[in-house]
Amino acid sequence: MSSFTLNGYGGLIMLGAATTLLVALAATAIGSVIGVLMAAAKLSPSSVLSHIAGAYTTSIRGVPDLLVIFLVYYGGSSTLSHVLGSPIEINAFTAGAVSLGLVFGAYATEIFRGAILEVPRGQIEAASALGLSASGTFVHVVAPQAWRLALPAFGNQLTVLLKETALVSIVGLEDLMRRTGFAVEGTNRPFFFYLVAGVLYFVLSYAMTNAFGMAGRKTATTLAR
Incomplete structure (x- = not known):
């Protein structure tokens, strides 16, 4: 029973995994917009x-x-405190989502730019000849094809982002790595608990990779129709 509940730390570690996933999703949203x-x-x-x-x-x-995480966590708090005239502290989750979003956005920029450039110029010219506006051409012609082209690289980068969330534990985010550390300190079983953390990271990454693979196939099928 003790092994099944991970010496009583099972719930704690699962909460950490949920926090890891949430900060990754928040960073993805921020980075995608950027x-x-x-x-x-x-x-x-x-x-x-x-x-x-x-x-x-x-x-x-x-x-x-x-x-980048340190600059956002410490620099952001100092800047906001100076601007607002009162002590402001950015919490670890916000700092993690924003900083990783900035990092993800830098790579997403090149992914999206490359995908847009891969869309055949002739299709854009044809859309213009049919009377579509620039915005209409982008929404109906360029964006769907660019997204399909960007999806594999975007999914790979998202997997990288998921693993990078472990860095945010350094500024106090109680994610999977930090909560695993609590379990290690409480039981003195580092190999076992870090192995559990590794399995959970693998499961999350595997699920994410499969999800993007399915999305890519669905997008390709839709465009083919």
Whole structure:
């Protein structure tokens, strides 16, 4: 019975796994929005917007993810406290979602930009000849095809993001890694509990990979029709 309940830490570890999944999903939402906006900026005729997007992706991808987490967690609290004139502390979940969202967004930018560029130019010209507006062409012609092309790389990057959530435990987020650490301290069984954590990360990653594989096949089927 003790092994089945993981020495009483089973519920705690499952809560940690849920927190890991939630912060990954929040970061994905933030990063996806950033990725779309920055990809549009990179492809825009405005050199200012293009340079801003380029500076963002280059700087974020050029520093360790852990440094981004520290900058958001500590720098964000200091900035908000200064602006609002009272002590403000960003909680670990918010800092983790925002910082990992910034990191994810930098990679998503290049994924979306590359996918949009892969859409045949002739289809865009044909849509324009049929009288579709620029926004209509993007929504009905470019976006569906670009999403299908971006899906494999997007799914792979999301799997990477899921594993990177472990870094946020350093600033106090009680995710899977941190709660596993509590179990290790309470039982002095590091190998067993870190193995359990590894299995849970694998299960989450495997489920995510399969979900994106199914989405990719469904999208391909829909477009083929």
